[in-house]
Amino acid sequence: MSNDAWKLAAAERALQYVEPGMKLGLGTGSTAAKFVEVLGPKVKEGLELICVATSQATQAHAEQLGIPMTTLDEVPFLDLTVDGADQLDGELRLIKGGGGALLREKIVATASGRMIVIADETKKVETLGAHPLPLEVVQFGLTATRNMVIALAADAGCEGEITLRKGADGKPFVTDSGNYILDCAFGAIAEPEDLDEALKLIPGVVENGLFLGIADLAIVAGADGITLVGSDDGDI
Template sequence: MSVDSYKLAAARRALGFVEPRMRLGLGTGSTASVFVELLGAQVREGLSVLCVPTSEQTRALARSLDIPLSTLDETPLLDLTIDGADELDSELRLIKGGGGALLREKIVATASDRMIVIADAQKRVDKLGRFPLPVEVVRFGITATRNMIEMLAGDSGCHGEITLRLKPDGTPFVTDGGNLIFDCAFGQIDDPESLDEALKFIPGVVENGLFLGIADAAIIGGPEGVSVIEARYGEGQEAV
């Protein structure tokens, strides 16, 4: 089986958590898009849901599938968010933002009663950091902000190349919020909580791609089938 088939299997399992009349947050990225496609098929068959997308890309996809849409201003409390991840560890700590939607993804996830992550088995890691950590920043003072990221990340034990994300044409990638992204190739992040706190200290940083204590469950598709891991914050985790 292929990675795409693992993503599809995880997305199908996630669909089982959706109940009629739910208010849903829709994630961004390749795996989340698979879920949105499956949800659209259920909507065509009569499923009633109201959804808040985490990006303009996801909004366009959902609209093309005639999925009823809202905004977080109109629907500020959500029942469930389904989203992907670039990495996740055994404690359901995540790195997200490979698609550039980390700010809206975090806002929507924390506005939800429950967040479920869907991913293929290759996204599981022993320690976060193999995937470069996205850090969303404002345009003003970008060089000073980059220097602060380098310095404070170093104080947290993280060192590596920090590069401005570019589009294929060589121009800076711009988020839906009009901001820029630094991709930080720190390698293994031994203390994600410390790094998260350090980055939040920097005024020019809007948000970072560490999602800590946010995911309530992960649905992972792999060669041995689909597994569901429920978070037990403060009590460890267990597979169900």
């Protein structure tokens, strides 16, 4: 099976945790899009629920499939969010933000009673960091913010190239919230919690792509089938 097929398998397994009447958060990215694709037919068959999207792209995708949508302003607490990850480790610590929606993804996930991560086996790692860590930053004072990231990340034991993400047009990528993204190639992040705390001290950093203590279960699909990381006792 290909990575694409594994993503689909993980998405289909996540449907087992969706119950009628749920208020559901929908993630962003290629794997999360698979979940939207398999959720659409269930809604068409009569599954009643209401969903909140983590990006404009996911909103448009869900609406095309006839999935009922709302906002966190209308429904400020969700039962469950299903989203992908750029990396996850055995402690369900994540790096997210490759798709540029990390701020909204974290807001939606933390407004949810539970978060399920769906991923293919290439995303499961021993140590986070091989995938660059995205930081959503305000446009004002970008150079000053970048310099503070360099200094405080070094204090947390992380160093590496920090680049401003560009779009297909060569211009700076702008998030749905109007911010820029810095991609930090730190390599192995030995102490994610220390780095997370350091980055929170920087005013220009709106949010970072470390999702720590947020996910409850990961559904990882690969050559050997489905592997669950975390609790699967019905009370996740």
